[in-house]
Amino acid sequence: MVTYKFPDNFWWGSAASGPQTEGTYDGDGKGESIWDYWYKKMPDKFFDEVGPADASRFYHTYKEDIQLMKATGHNSYRHSIQWSRLIPDATGAINQTAVAYYNDLLDELLANDIEPFMNLYHFDMPMYLQEKGGWLNRATVDAYVSYARTCFELFGGKVKKWFTHNEPIVPVEGGYLYQFHYPCEVNMKHAVQVGYHEMLASAKAVQAYREMGQDGQIGIILNLTPSYPRDEHNPEDIKASVLADAIFNRSFLDPSIKGEYPPELVALVKELGILPDIHDNDLAVIRDNTIDLLGINYYQPRRVKAKETPVDRERSPMPDDYFDNYEMPGRKMNPHRGWEIYEKGIYDILINVRDNYGNIPCFISENGMGVEGEEKFRNADGVIEDDYRIEFVRDHLKYVHQAIQEGANCLGYHMWTCMDNWSWTNAYKNRYGFISVDIHNQWQRSIKNSGRWFKQVSDNNGFN
Template identity: 75%
Template sequence: MEVQFPENFWWGSAASGPQTEGRIAGDGKGENIFDYWYSKEPEKFFDQVGPDQASEVYQKYKEDVQLMVQTGHNSFRTSIQWSRLIPDGVGAINPQAVAFYNHYFDELINNGIEPFVNLYHFDMPMGLQAKGGWLNRETVDAYVEYAKTCFALFGDKVKKWFTHNEPIVPVEAGYLYQLHYPEESNLAHAVQVGFHEALASALAIKAYRESGHSGEIGIILNLTPSYPRDSNNPEDVCAAKIADAFFNRSFLDPAVKGTFPEELVKILKELSIVPKMQENDLAVIQNNTIDLLGINYYQPRRIKAKESAVDQNAAPMPEDYFDIYDMPGKKMNPYRGWEIYEKGIYDILSNVRDNYGNLPCFISENGMGVENESRFLGEDGMIHDDYRIEFVRDHLRYVHQAIQEGANCLGYHMWTCMDNWSWTNAYKNRYGFISVDLENNRKRTIKKSGYWFKQVSEKNGF
C-alpha cells in the first residue's frame, strides 16, 4: 500500500434531496424555487429537463443503498428537502416525507452506512421565496423551526448534521450573477442573504445543542483557494485576499471563529452596505460555531490585481476589487470548464489546520463532471471512467499528505453517488460512481470507478 488512511476513515459520496429524489403524484411535496422557476422558464434548463426528472431515489432508495454497499460506502451525505417535509416552508408537516426519510435513513444504517444529513441545499420553499426568501428575516425563523423539526424527527438516527451546503451559492447564483432564481444582481441583497444564512446556521447549531441529541453539527463550504498571479506582487496578493474574503472567509470565518473577515467588513462599510441585523445577532454567531467542517473542493480561483475598468452599470460587485487571472498552461476539465489543480485540496486542509484551530473536517465533495460518458461504455456494459479514477486518486494523494502533516481530516466523499440532476445543467455532465440511464427507466449501473472505490474503501487506501 503506498497510501494508507487513518482507521475509521469515512468513505462515500454526497448528493442532495432536490437533485436525486424526483417527484411522484401525491407525494405531498411543496414547490421550491427550482420547481417554480422550471415551470416558468424551462428553456433555461439544459435540454429542458427539470427537477421533477431527478434520479427517482424516492422510489428506488433500497436499490440505491445496495449499490452504495457495492461501491464501498461506509457513509453518505444527502439533504432533507425543506419543501418536501414542510410543503409551505412553515406550518403543516408532510407525513409521507417523514415516512420516506425514516425508511431511507434506516436502510442506510441497517446496511452499515452512516447518514450525514444536510438541511439546506439551495431549495428554498416557494411560499417563503414569495415573501423574499433569505432576504426576509422571517425565513431565518422559519428555517430554525424546520431544523428543530428535523432534529426532533430524525435526531435519534442521524448523528452528523449540516446546516447548509455551499451557502455562498445562493448569494452568488441568486443575487450576484443571475445563475439561479431569483436571478438578481444586487450586492446589497447578496450581503443580506449571506448574513441571514450565516445567522440561520448559528441559530440551528444553538437549537441542536439545546435539543440534547448526542451527535455533531457543522456546515459544508465550497472552499476555492484564491491564488495570486504573482505571490511576490503585493497588489496581486491583496486582490487574492479580497477575493478570498468575499467567497471563502465570508462563511468560513463566522462558522469556525464566530466573526466576519475584517477585509470584507471594511469594504461593505465603505460601500454603506451593512446587512440589517438585530441586537443579539453577532453574539449568536460568535457563540454557536461548528463541530465539524465539510469541505467541497473542485477548482482553484486565480486572481490578479484589478486592471480592467470597473463596470459602472453593474457596480458595486466583488470583481471591482480584483480580476480573474487566466493562467497559461493550466490543466482543464474541458466539459465543465474548470481547472484541475489537485494540490488545492492540500492547501485548504493546511489552511484549516494552521488558521482555523485544526477542527475536525472532511472532504465532503470532490469530483469530475464529464459529458457524453456513454462514449466510454465497454462491451461488458460498464462505463470505463478511468479519468475519474485518476482524478480521485490524485486528489486523495494530497489529502493523505495533509493528514500526514497533521490535518484533522476524517473522510472523503465524492460528488456524487449516482449521476444526478444538476440545477440548470440537468444531466449534461455526469459525476457518479453509478450511471443512470435516462432512456431506460433510470436503470443504474456501477461504473469502473465505483468498483475501484470499493477496493480503496476495503483496503483503506491504495
C-alpha cells in the same frame, strides 16, 4: 502493502442532495421549491428542458441504490432533507408521507452499515417563503430554525452528523450576483443581506441543536476555493487574492468556526454602505454557536490578479470590481467540463484549516469530475470506463493523505456524487457519479470503473 493508508474509521462515501435525486410524484405531498417554480416559468433555462421533477428517482429506488452504495464501498453517505418536502406550505404542517420516507431511508442506510450525514439546506428554498423574500426576509431565519428543530426531533435518534447548509455562498452568488439561481438578481446589497441571514440561520440552528440535547455533531458544508494570486511577489495581486478569499471563502468559514467575520469583508461592505440589517444579539449568537465539524467541497482553484479591466458601472458594485480572474498559462484542465484541475489545492485548504482554524475536525465532503457526453466511454459490456475519474480522485487523495500525515484533522472523503444526478440548470449535462444513470432506458443504473475502484480503496482503507 498499501502505499497510501488512511486513518482507521475513515469516512469513505459520496454526497448528493434531495432536490437533485428524489424527483416529484403524485401523492408525495411535496410543496413547490424555487426550482419547481423557475422550471415551470422558464423551462428553456434548463439543459434539454429537464426539470427537477425528473431527478434520478431516488425517492422510489433508494433501497436498490443503497445496495449500489455498498457495492461501491460506502460506509457513509450525505443526503439532504428537502424543506419543501417536509413542510410543504405556509401552514407549517408536517408532511407525514415525507417523514415516513426519510425514516425508511435512514433505516435502510443504517441497516447496511452506511452512516447517514444529513444536510438541512441545499439551495431549495420553499416557494411560499421565497414569495416573501426568501433569505432576504429575516422571517425566513425563524422559519428555518423551526424547520431545523423539527428535523432534529424527528430524525435526531438516527442521524448523528448534521449540516446546516451546503455551500451557502452559492445562493448569494447565483441568486443575487451572477444570475444562475432564482431569483436571478444583480444586487450586491441584497447578496450581503442574504449571506448574513444564511449565516445567522446556521448559528441559530447550531444553538437549537445543543439546547435540545442532541448527542451528535453539527457542522456546515463550505465550498472552499483557494484564491491564488497571479504573482506571489506583486502586492496588488496579493491584495486582490486576499479580498477574493474574504468574499467567497472566509465570509462563511470565519463566522462558522471563529464566530466573527473577516475584517477585510467588513471594511468593504462598510465602505460601500451595504452593511446588512443586524439586530441586537445577532453577533453574539454567531460568536457563541460555532460548528463541531467542517465539510469541505473542493473542485478547482480561483486564480486572481489586480483589477486591470474597466469596472462595469451598470452592475457595480460587484466583487469583480476589485479583482480580475486570471488564466494561468499551462494549467491542467478537465477538457470535458472546462474547469482547472489542481490537486494540490485540496492540500492547501486542509493545511489552512490546520493552521488558521484550530485544526477543527473536517472531511472532504465533495470533490469530483464532471464529464459531458460520458456515454461515449461505455464499453461493449455496458460499463463506463471512466479511468480519468479514477485518476482525478486518486491524485486528490494523495494530497489528502499528505495533509493528514502532516497533522490535518481530516476524517473522510466523499465524492460528488454517488450516481449521476440532476444538477440545477445543467440537468444531466455533466455526469459526476460512481454509478451511471441511463435516463433514456428505464433510469437503469450501472457501476462505472471508478465505482469498482473506489470499493477496493474503501476495503483496503487506502491504495497503492
